[in-house]
Amino acid sequence: MNRLRVVLLLVLVSLNAFGQQKRPLKHEDYDGWESVSSTSLSKDGHWVGFEINPQDGDGRVEVKPHDGQGNSFSIERGDHYTFSHDSHWVVGKILPQKDTVRMLKLAEKKAKDMPKDSLFILSLEEGGLEKLSRIKSFKVPEKEGNWLAIHFEKEDKDASKDKSAKDSTETDSTHKKKHPKTDGTLLTVRNFDGSVSYEIQRVAQYGFSEKGDYLYFVQAEEDTLDNAAIGLLALKNGERTLLDSGMTKYSDAAFSKDLKHFAYLASGDSAKAEEPYYQLFLHNIGKDGSEAIVTKDTEGLLAEGKVAKSGNLKFSENGSRLFFGVNEDYKTYAYEDDTTILDEDRVSLDIWSWKDDEIQPMQLENKDREANKSFLAVYDLKDKSVVQLGDREVDNVNLDKDAKFDLVIATDDRPYRINYSWDIQIGRDIYLIDVETGQKKMIAKNAKGYPSLSPAAKYVHWYSYPDSAWLAYDIAGQKTVNLTNTIEDDFYDQLHDSPSMPRSYGSAGWTKDDQAFIVYSRYDIWKIDPSGKKDPVNITGGTGKAQKTSFRREVLDREEEFIDPKAPLILSAFNEQNKKSGYFKGDINGDETPEELIFTDHRYYGLEKAKAADEVIVRRSTFQEYPDVYATDLDMGALTQLSHANPQQKEINWGTVELTEFMTLKGDSLQGMIYKPEDFDPNKKYPLMVYFYERRSDSFHNYISPAPSASIINISYFVSNGYVVFVPDIKYDIGHPGKSAYDCIVPGVMSVVEKGYVDTDNMAIQGQSWGGYQVAYLITQTDMFKAAGAGAPVANMTSAYGGIRWGSGMSRMFQYEQTQSRIGGTLWEKPMEYIENSPLFFADQVNTPVLIMHNDKDGAVPWYQGIEFFMSLKRNRTPAWLLVYNGEDHNLRKRKNRKDLSIRLSQFFDHYLKGAPAPLWMTEGLPAVEKGRTLKYELSE
Numbered sequence: 049m050n051r052l053r054v055v056l057l058l059v060l061v062s063l064n065a066f067g068q069q070k071r072p073l074k075h076e077d078y079d080g081w082e083s084v085s086s087t088s089l090s091k092d093g094h095w096v097g098f099e100i101n102p103q104d105g106d107g108r109v110e111v112k113p114h115d116g117q118g119n120s121f122s123i124e125r126g127d128h129y130t131f132s133h134d135s136h137w138v139v140g141k142i143l144p145q146k147d148t149v150r151m152l153k154l155a156e157k158k159a160k161d162m163p164k165d166s167l168f169i170l171s172l173e174e175g176g177l178e179k180l181s182r183i184k185s186f187k188v189p190e191k192e193g194n195w196l197a198i199h200f201e202k203e204d205k206d207a208s209k210d211k212s213a214k215d216s217t218e219t220d221s222t223h224k225k226k227h228p229k230t231d232g233t234l235l236t237v238r239n240f241d242g243s244v245s246y247e248i249q250r251v252a253q254y255g256f257s258e259k260g261d262y263l264y265f266v267q268a269e270e271d272t273l274d275n276a277a278i279g280l281l282a283l284k285n286g287e288r289t290l291l292d293s294g295m296t297k298y299s300d301a302a303f304s305k306d307l308k309h310f311a312y313l314a315s316g317d318s319a320k321a322e323e324p325y326y327q328l329f330l331h332n333i334g335k336d337g338s339e340a341i342v343t344k345d346t347e348g349l350l351a352e353g354k355v356a357k358s359g360n361l362k363f364s365e366n367g368s369r370l371f372f373g374v375n376e377d378y379k380t381y382a383y384e385d386d387t388t389i390l391d392e393d394r395v396s397l398d399i400w401s402w403k404d405d406e407i408q409p410m411q412l413e414n415k416d417r418e419a420n421k422s423f424l425a426v427y428d429l430k431d432k433s434v435v436q437l438g439d440r441e442v443d444n445v446n447l448d449k450d451a452k453f454d455l456v457i458a459t460d461d462r463p464y465r466i467n468y469s470w471d472i473q474i475g476r477d478i479y480l481i482d483v484e485t486g487q488k489k490m491i492a493k494n495a496k497g498y499p500s501l502s503p504a505a506k507y508v509h510w511y512s513y514p515d516s517a518w519l520a521y522d523i524a525g526q527k528t529v530n531l532t533n534t535i536e537d538d539f540y541d542q543l544h545d546s547p548s549m550p551r552s553y554g555s556a557g558w559t560k561d562d563q564a565f566i567v568y569s570r571y572d573i574w575k576i577d578p579s580g581k582k583d584p585v586n587i588t589g590g591t592g593k594a595q596k597t598s599f600r601r602e603v604l605d606r607e608e609e610f611i612d613p614k615a616p617l618i619l620s621a622f623n624e625q626n627k628k629s630g631y632f633k634g635d636i637n638g639d640e641t642p643e644e645l646i647f648t649d650h651r652y653y654g655l656e657k658a659k660a661a662d663e664v665i666v667r668r669s670t671f672q673e674y675p676d677v678y679a680t681d682l683d684m685g686a687l688t689q690l691s692h693a694n695p696q697q698k699e700i701n702w703g704t705v706e707l708t709e710f711m712t713l714k715g716d717s718l719q720g721m722i723y724k725p726e727d728f729d730p731n732k733k734y735p736l737m738v739y740f741y742e743r744r745s746d747s748f749h750n751y752i753s754p755a756p757s758a759s760i761i762n763i764s765y766f767v768s769n770g771y772v773v774f775v776p777d778i779k780y781d782i783g784h785p786g787k788s789a790y791d792c793i794v795p796g797v798m799s800v801v802e803k804g805y806v807d808t809d810n811m812a813i814q815g816q817s818w819g820g821y822q823v824a825y826l827i828t829q830t831d832m833f834k835a836a837g838a839g840a841p842v843a844n845m846t847s848a849y850g851g852i853r854w855g856s857g858m859s860r861m862f863q864y865e866q867t868q869s870r871i872g873g874t875l876w877e878k879p880m881e882y883i884e885n886s887p888l889f890f891a892d893q894v895n896t897p898v899l900i901m902h903n904d905k906d907g908a909v910p911w912y913q914g915i916e917f918f919m920s921l922k923r924n925r926t927p928a929w930l931l932v933y934n935g936e937d938h939n940l941r942k943r944k945n946r947k948d949l950s951i952r953l954s955q956f957f958d959h960y961l962k963g964a965p966a967p968l969w970m971t972e973g974l975p976a977v978e979k980g981r982t983l984k985y986e987l988s989e
Contacts, residue, residue, distance in 0.1 A: 051089075055804075056171075057243060057289060058232070061892060064801065066325065070698065070700055070701040070702075070726065070727070071257055071701060072698065072700070072701050072766040072768045072769045072770070073700055073701075073754050073764065073765045073769065074152065075756070075765075075947065075950055075951055076106075076755050077434070077696075077700075077754055078100060078103055078532060078754055078755055078947070078950075079104035079105060080102050080103070080104075080696065081101050081102065081103050081528065081753050081754050081755065082100050082101065082102050082103075082104065082107075082674075082693040082694050083099065083101055083693070083753065084098050084099070084100055084485065084667075084674075084675070084676060084677060084691050084693050085099050085102070085131070085673075085676055086098060086100065086128075086132065086356070087631035087654065087665055087667070088130070088173055088476075088656070088657055088659065089114070089131075089657070089658040089659075089663065089664075089665060090131040090135035090172075091133060091135050091658060091659040091660050092135040092658065092659075092660055093114055093658030093660065093661030093662070093663030094114055094135060095111055095113060095114065095131065095138075095172060095664075095691055096111070096112050096113075096134060096665055096677065096679055096825070097109065097110070097112075097129055097131065097138060097149070098110055098690075099126065099127065099129070099237050099772055099904035100270055100371055100691065100693055100849070102944065103330050103753075103755060103756075103943075105146055105650065106124065106125045106143070106146055106147075107125065107126070107127070108122050108123060108124050108125065109122070109123040109126030109127065109129045109138075109140055110122050110123075110690075111123075111138055111170070111172065112690045112837040113679065114665075114688075115656075115664050115679070115688065116679065116690060116848040118402065118691075119172060119175060121138075121172075121175070121177075122134070122144065122874060123140065123142065123168050123170065123177070124139050125142050125143045125145065125211055126141070126143075126146075126168060127141045127143050127165075128140055128144055129141075130139045130188055130239055130389035130511060131189065131795065132194050132196075133189070133191070133192050133193060133194055133260075134194050135172070135189070135702040136171065136172055136173055136194075136898075137169060137170065137171060137172060137194070137240040138168075138169075139167065139168065139169050139170070139186060139240070140167070140168055140198055140449065140853040141165045141166065141167060141183060141186070141631040142165065142167065142179065142305060144163035144164070144165070144167050145163075145164055145614075147868070148163060149162060153605075153635045154459070154627040155967040157556075159339045163622060163940055164180075164181070164182045164183065164201045165184075166179055166180060166181045166182070166183055167179065167181075167183040167184045167186055167198060169240060169241075169914035170825055171241070176538050176857075177473065178198075178242070180198060182200055182201040182203075182204065183198060183200060183201065184199045184200060184201045184233065185199045186198050186199065187254070187255065187256060188256070189256040189257070189259060189260030189988050190256070190259075191197040191257065191258050191259050191260075191425060192258075192259040192260055193256070193259050193260015193261065193283070194235060194237060194239055194240055194260070195238070195256065195260045195263070195283055195400045195866075196237070196238055196239070196240055197209050197235060197236070197237045197254055197256065197263060198234050198235070198236045198237075198238070198725075199233065199234075199251060200234045200236070201233060201237070202235050203231050203233075205956050207740075213223035215653065216681050217426040217827060220558050222937050228270045228271045228381075229270070230250045230268050230269065230270045230271070230272050230331055230763045231250075231252055231268040231269075232249070232250030232251050232267055232268030232270075233251060233253045234248070234249060234250075234251070234252065235247070235248045235249075235251035235265060236444055237263055237281060237283070239388070242833035244286075246286050246321065248265050248281070248288075249269055250267050250268050250270060250300075251265050251266065251268070251422065252266045252268040253265070253266045253298075254266070255301060257303040257307060258303065258305065258579075259284060259815065260283060260649070261282070261307055261308075262281065262282055262283065262303065262307065262333070263280070263281045263283060263654075264278065264279070264280050264281075264301050264302075264310065264312070265277070265278070265279055265280075265281065265300040266278050269296070271626075273390075273786075274294050274296070275293060275294070276293065276294070276296060276297070276298060276299045276689050277290055277293035277294075277298075277609060278290075278291050278292050278296060278301075278314070279291055281301060281665055283745065286343070288874075289342060291310070291329075291331050291338045292311075292312075292314060292329065292565045293335070294316075294318060294322070295314040295315060295316050296315055296317060296318065296394075297314065297315040297317075297324060297326075298310065298312060298313065298314050298316070298356075299312075299313045299314070299357050299358070299359070300313045300358065300359040300361050301361065301362070301479065302362060302370075303363070304366045304367035304370075304377065304895045305363065305365060305367060306361040306366075307333055308332065308333055309330060309331065309332060309363065309367060309370075310330075310331045311328065311329065311330050311331070311361050311363070311370055311372075312328075312329050312331075312338075312361075313326045313327070313329070313355060313357065313359050313361070314326065314327055314329055316359075317325070321719065322378070323351035323490070325343075325344055325352070325370065325377035326355040326357055326359070327340045327342065327343045327354075327355060327515055328340070328341055328343075328359065328361075328370075328372055328427070329341065329427070330370070331413065331425075332539070337574075341370075341427055341432070342355055342385070342425075342427060343355070343433060344377070346434050346921055347433075347434065348425075348434035348435055348685065349374060349425065349434055349436060349934075350374045350376070350425070350434060350436045350439055350712075352376060352377045353374040353375065353376055353377060353436075353686075354374065354377050355374060355375075356372070356374055356375040356420075356421065357373060357375075357420075358372035358420070359372045359373050359422075360373050360422065361738055362447065363451070364388070364449055364450075364451040364452060365450040366450060366452065367429070368428065368429055368430060369427065369429065369451065369483070370425050370427045370429065370448060371424060371426050371427075371451060372423070372424075372425055372426075372427065373422030373423065373424060373425070373518060374422060374423045374425045374436065374438075375420065375421070375422055375423075376421075376423075376440075376515060380584075383454045390579040393502075393892075393926075396675075398412070403466075404538065405439075405462065405465040405468075405841055406464075406465065406468070406857075407852075407857070407859060408857075408939070409808075409852050409857035409858075410856065410857035410858060411857070412436075413593070413855075413857035413859060415796075415858060421443065423436065423437075423438035423439050423440075423443060424437045424438040424445040424447070424456075425437060425438070425447070425893035426483055428484075432846060435483070435484065435486040436483065436486055437458070437481050437486055437918050438458065438643050441460065441462075441483075441963055442458045442459070442479055442488060443460070443461045444458060444459045444460070444461075445457075445481065446501075448501050448505065449609065450609075453483070453501070453505040454482065454484060455482055455483060455505065455523075456480075456481050456483060456490065456501075457478065457479070457480065457481075457500070457501050457508060458475065458478075458480075458481050459476040459478055459479070459499065459568045460476060460477045460479065460480040461474055461475065461477075461807045464494065466863075467703035467721040468858075469858065469859035469867075470861040470862050470865050470866075470874075471862065471866065472548075472862045472866060472867070473496055473548060475493075475494035475495055475496045476494075476495055476496075477490055477493050477494065477495070478490070478491050478492040478495050478499050478510075478521075479491065480508070481524065482765055485593070491508060491526075491528070491678055492528065492829070495510060495512065495519075496513040496514055496549070497510035497511050497512045498510055498511075501562075502520075502558045502562045502565075503558050503562065503610040503805065504558075504561050504562040505523070505562075506522070506523055506562040506578075507520045507521060507522060507523060507562060507565075508520065508521040508523065508529070509521075509551040509565065509578075510951070511524050511530060511539075511555075513549035513550075513551075513690060514549060514956070515530065515533075516538075516539065516540040516549075516552075517530050517532045517539065517900050518530075518531040518532045518552070518555070518565070518567055518576075519531065520565065520578050520712070522578070522579075529578065529580065531565060531578060532566070532567065532574075532787070533578075533583075534584065535569075535572070535574060537553055537569040537570055537572065537585050537593075538570060539553060539567065539568070539569050539571075539587075540552060540553075541568055541801040542910045543743070545779060545780045545781075545782075545870070546780070546782070546866065546868065546870050547808070547865065547866055547871070548866040548867055548869050548872075552568075553567075553568040553569060553570060553598075554567075554568050554600075555567040555568060556568065556573065556600070556601040556611065557610065557611050558610050558611065559575075559599070559610060559611045559612075559613055559636070560610050560611070560612065560613065561610075562578065562610075563577070563645075563813040564576060564577055564578075565578055565693050566587075566601065566611060566666070568593075568598075568599075568600060569593075569594030570592075570593070570598065571586045571588075571595075571596065571598045571599065571763075571883035572586050572587075572588045572589075572590060572591070572592040572593055572595060572599060572602065572772040573586070573587050573592075573599050573600070573619070573634070574586055574587065575587050575636065575637075575638065580956075581672075584645070585637070585638040585931070586638060587634060587635060587636060587637065588619070588634065588638075588641070588642055589638060589640075589642070589902055591639040591642055594627050596624045597621050597622065597624070597625060597896075598622050598624065598671050599619045599620070599621055599632065599634070599642060600619060600620045600621075600817050601617065601618070601619055601620075601634070602618040602619065602655050603619055603657075604616070604657040604664075605619060605657070605659075606610065608771075611636070611896065613636045613637075616633065616682055617634035617635065617636050617646075618631055618633060618634070618655070618682065619632045619633070619634045619642055620633065620652070620655070621642070622646045622648060622746075624746070626649075626707070627649070627651075627707065627745070627748040627749055628648060628649055628650075628731060629647070629648075629650065629652050629749070630644070630645065630646040630647035630650075630652055631646055631647075631652065631655070631684060632644055632645055632647070632705055632844060633645055637903055640935055641974040643853040644686075644736070644920065645683065645684040649670065649745055649749065650668045650673075650749055650838045651668065651669045651670070651675070651748075651750060652666055652667070652668050652919070653666070653667050653675070654666060654675075655684070655908065656668040662681050662682045663679065663681055664679070664681060664682060664684075665677055665678065665679050665680075665682065665690070666687070668687070669749060669750065670701060670749045670751065671703065671704070671705040671723070671748075671751060671752065672703075673826050674693050674694050674697070674749060674751050674753070675751055676689055676690070676691040676692060676693055677689075677690045677691040678690065678817055687722065694919075699726055699728050700768060701725060702725070702726045702764070702767075702768060703723050703724060703725055703726050703763075703764065703768060704724050704726065704728070705721050705722065705723045705724075706721070706722050706724070707719055707720075707721060707745065707748060708720050708721070708722050708799065708800070710776070710795055710796045710799035711789040711793045711795060711796055711799075712791050712795055713781065713790075713792075713794070714781075714791055714798075716792075717791060718776065718778075718779060718796070719745040719777050720745060720748075720774060720775055720776035720777060720796050720799075720800075721745055721774070721775045722772065722773075722774055722800060723749055723763055723767045723772065723774075723775070723800055724767065724772055725767055725768065725770055725771075725772075726768075728805075728855055730804070730901055730979055731805075732772065732773040732805065732807060733770070733806065733807035734771065734774075734805055734806060734807060735770070735771050735807055735810040735811070735812070735962060736771070736772050736797070736800065736806045736810070736812070736930065736955065736959075737761060737766050737771045737772070737773045737774070737775060737799075737809070737811075737813075737814065737961075737967065738773075738774045738776070738811065738812065738813045738814070738878075739760060739761055739763065739773060739774075739775050739813075739814055739815060739819070739820040740774075740775060740776055740778060740813075740815055740819055741816075741817075741818060742776040742777075742780075742790075742818070743778065743779075744777060745775075745777050746924065749849055750762045752941060756943060756950045757940070757946055757947070757950045757953060758939040758941075758946055759816035759817070759839045759901065759938075759939045759940060759949075760814065760815065760816045760819070760839065761773075761837070761841070761917075761953055761957075762950065763775075765950070765954070766954075766957075769954070770962075771961070772800075772806060773806065774796065774797060774800050774837070775796065775899065776792060776796035776797070777792070778792040778793065778822075779792060780870050781870075782871075782872045783870070783871055783872050783878065783881045784871055784881070784884075784885070785821075785822075785868075785870045785871075785872075785885055786821075786825035786829075786884070786885040786887075787884075787885075788870075789825060789826065790826060790829050790830070793822070793826065794826075794830060794832070795811075797811065797832070802818060804922070807961075808832075809834065810834055810960075810961040811832060811833050811834060811961075812833050812834055812835040812836060812837070812960065813826060813833050813836050813956055814825075814835070814836065814837035814838075814839075814953070814957075815837070815841050815843075816840060816939070817836065817839065817902075817908065817909060817938065818837030818868050819839070819842075820838040820839040820840050820841035820842075820868075820900075820909075821838075821841045821842045823836050823837065823838040823841065824836075824838045824841040824843055824887040824917055825887045825892050826844075827883070827887075827895075827896040827898065828887050828890035828891065828893045828894055829890075829893075830893050833896055834896070834897075834960050835895070835896065835897050835898075835899070835957060835959060835960035835961060836896045836899070836949065837898070837899045837900075837901075837953060837956065837957070838898060838899070838900050838901075838917070839902070840901065840902050840906055840908070840913075840938055841887070841900065841902070841913060841917055842869070842886075842889040842909055842913050842915065843883055843886065843887050843888040843891075843911070843913050843914070843917035843920070844886050844889075844913065844916050844917075845864060845869065845871070845882040845883075845886045846875060846879075846882050846883065846886060847912070847913075847916070848860055848864075848909070848910060849861060849864050849882065851876075851877050851910045851912075852910070853907060853908055854906075854907045854910075854937070855907025855908055855937070856907070860910075861874075864882070867887075870916060870947075887917065888916055888917060888920055890926060891920035891921060891923075891924060891926075893916070893922050893926065894921060895924050895926065896926075897927035897928065897960060898921060898926070898927070898928045898929075899929050899931070899932065899952070899953070899956045900914050900917060900918055900929065900930045901914075901927065901930075901931040901932075901933070901949065902914025902915070902930065902931075902932060903932055903933045903934075903935075903936035903937060903938070903940070904932055904933075904934055904935070904936070905906055905935050905936055905937050906936075906937060906938045907937055907938060907939040908937075908940065911932075914930060914932075915930070922940075929969075929970065930948065931952065931955075933945045933948075936987075948983070951985060952967075952969065955967045955985070955987075956970065964987070965985065965988050965989070966987070966988050966989070967984060967985055967987055968984035968985075968986050969983070969984035969985070970986055971988045972984065972987075
């Protein structure tokens with residue numbers, strides 16, 4: 049009897065285990081995999097909002113109490129939401145159902161027939177939900193004021209016809225009455241509960257003042273009437289003021305902070321004018337009329353300049369100045385205007401000149417930007433005068449955040465720009481410009497860094513690449529000081545391994561009144577007195593360096609001007625060795641060592657604090673845990689999980705990840721990551737996939753969502769389907785990038801093999817771009833891999849060196865001389881290094897089957913590189929396939945193509961590493977006559 053019970057018990061346990069068996073990921077799982085985005089807190093910290101969206105399908109907005117207790121809300125298809133400033137309401141869009149839109153597209157319906165967005169207004173106190181249909185856009189004031197502006201789409205003509213036919217008792221002639229044509233539509237301005245509401249017809253654009261006291265609106269023309277207009281709505285009493293009408297265009301607008309003035313741009317030129325002239329108008333709020341204060345003939349304006357259409361209008365903090373942009377007037381040429389020349393007879397050519405600062409492809413890429421370039425000018429409201437601050441000589445002028453100082457920073461890199469094709473770390477001359485006079489003063493020549501003005505405008509600071517130090521120009525003392533030269537710590541990237549000057553670790557900013565500058569070393573944080581009167585203070589006390597943990601300040605107030613010494617100092621922390629992360633409480637004076645708040649085996653990021661409370665939210669992840677939203681306070685004593693994305697993962701055979709260390713062939717110690725299936729059995733032999741791209745181990749706790757591939761293997765998919773995946777770090781030697789990859793990757797792979805669970809007859813490598821190059825190089829040096837995938841690989845550095853990165857128009861020279869390719873010299877200085885590092889010259893040594901993806905609109909790596917590599921393999925009869933997605937860039941952008949690549953990657957590697965049948969596209973190819981007619985995913989017999 050007892051024996052029978054044992055047998056029955058074993059059967060039940062077995063059946064239960066079978067019933068709970070998890071399945072591997074499928075390509076069909078991608079669409080439903082969710083992501084959480086757009087996290088935010090209400091001002092009072094009581095409510096947390098976020099969006100949850102599947103990769104393909106309808107998402108939702110969720111709003112939950114910060115403490116996780118009480119009523120929560122979910123708005124299906126919600127998008128682009130925001131909290132009211134009093135924290136009582138949420139407003140956002142509701143998108144049309146994607147399935148409905150898809151069906152209409154299949155029925156070949158036009159865009160005008162597609163369903164439009166709706167609007168939801170949710171009361172957080174009562175739970176009431178109001179919905180409005182056919183919404184074009186909505187806005188709320190930036191900082192204060194519980195007002196809502198709702199801009200509606202044009203009226204649905206068919207719906208209005210049906211309604212009039214049903215409800216009207218008038219004659220048929222009335223029904224045929226035409227409505228005036230206009231591009232403007234209804235704008236409703238209301239408070240959230242709808243108890244106060246204003247309507248404005250035929251609105252084209254609109255915007256609130258910062259605190260919601262006023263709303264401006266621009267009304268579009270109606271039919272052929274010259275009745276375009278701009279006006280203001282006073283929200284306290286609903287009073288409307290028409291400022292101007294009869295102009296053909298109104299563009300850009302700005303309120304002064306004290307609400308005494310309102311500025312806007314307007315043009316009276318024909319709507320068909322190619323280059324209309326705009327005037328800058330000023331209105332004294334509370335008074336009648338507006339005044340054109342700047343026209344193209346205004347004294348002080350840039351010679352042959354005009355007010356820029358995209359004026360970027362901005363009042364100074366005290367309202368005494370108005371900043372605006374100026375364009376150079378459109379230049380015409382006789383050849384251009386000659387109407388006797390047919391278009392077919394016009395010459396079209398590019399002339400490349402050795403004297404050009406930028407090569408022609410860069411000029412063409414930046415053509416529109418240059419043609420519409422605006423130069424900063426300022427109008428003094430008291431003196432009624434214009435001062436031009438920027439011009440072609442010094443065009444990069446940067447206002448401080450609130451435009452409150454009498455000087456601005458400007459830079460000019462023109463003297464050095466001709467070198468940019470091969471030296472991307474060119475210098476720039478730094479100027480201070482007097483806002484009152486426009487006078488320029490150079491404070492640094494050929495500075496290799498990016499200057500910023502300190503919050504109190506006492507210093508201009510920048511990281512100087514040649515000095516590996518932070519510098520500051522003392523404006524009152526008119527001298528430059530080295531802020532970090534006396535500190536026994538390094539402020540440059542210590543892992544930098546390319547032939548260029550290393551970057552800095554960054555800075556946290558300045559304390560009040562520019563008393564101290566806060567800067568980062570590799571691990572610690574330093575407080576520096578720019579006057580030199582006080583010694584620098586390591587405010588993390590050397591704890592970071594001692595524990596190999598990098599500390600960085602978290603910005604809790606996005607509107608802060610400076611670091612408040614009295615405010616809590618919250619530091620993020622990341623340990624380089626074990627990859628733990630979290631948050632510590634710091635001491636701005638350095639009297640106390642950092643106090644741990646939370647520090648665990650997770651990745652933490654996205655810390656946000658409520659504007660008027662100490663409540664915060666944060667994201668947390670591991671490879672197994674999606675980065676959901678958690679709520680806590682500044683003490684971080686406990687975390688409350690608010691979002692729960694991807695519950696379906698519990699049904700999936702997921703995976704685990706572990707850190708591993710290995711020695712390179714040169715004797716350096718590096719880290720790597722080993723991903724294993726969740727049901728891993730150490731007694732089995734697994735096929736091994738190896739993926740790499742420089743140093744990746746710091747991403748140890750990153751969650752990898754199953755998603756169709758833009759270019760590389762999806763690690764979660766491959767691990768779930770029975771592969772072990774290894775991702776090694778790589779350290780490079782200048783001039784030998786290919787050999788460096790070999791010296792790191794091969795011993796890294798062998799260190800994994802030594803663990804005993806890898807099937808050494810079934811190992812593969814895959815990489816994209818720089819990773820694709822390394823794949824191509826490795827298979828010329830070893831036959832240890834049974835298959836390889838190389839995306840957008842550079843195969844021939846000698847031909848690629850002289851090529852163009854079409855996405856930016858830049859010459860590729862800089863990449864080989866200074867950055868990723870790491871040759872460290874020109875082709876004629878180091879010809880053998882270019883040849884030795886080019887897989888093409890050793891293509892006859894490749895015996896590994898290769899799947900290449902290289903797309904015909906690749907803007908980063910020339911498409912012909914993939915062709916050169918494929919043709920060399922084809923010539924040597926090495927099994928190779930080249931996937932070219934038409935019209936696609938370096939990485940795939942279209943989801944349909946990403947899905948296709950994911951299928952082909954898995955079929956390719958499953959065939960070679962698992963012995964699965966080859967798909968027809970591998971055995972038969974895809975002849976051009978069958979293109980677009982079949983995908984040939986079917987497996988051969």
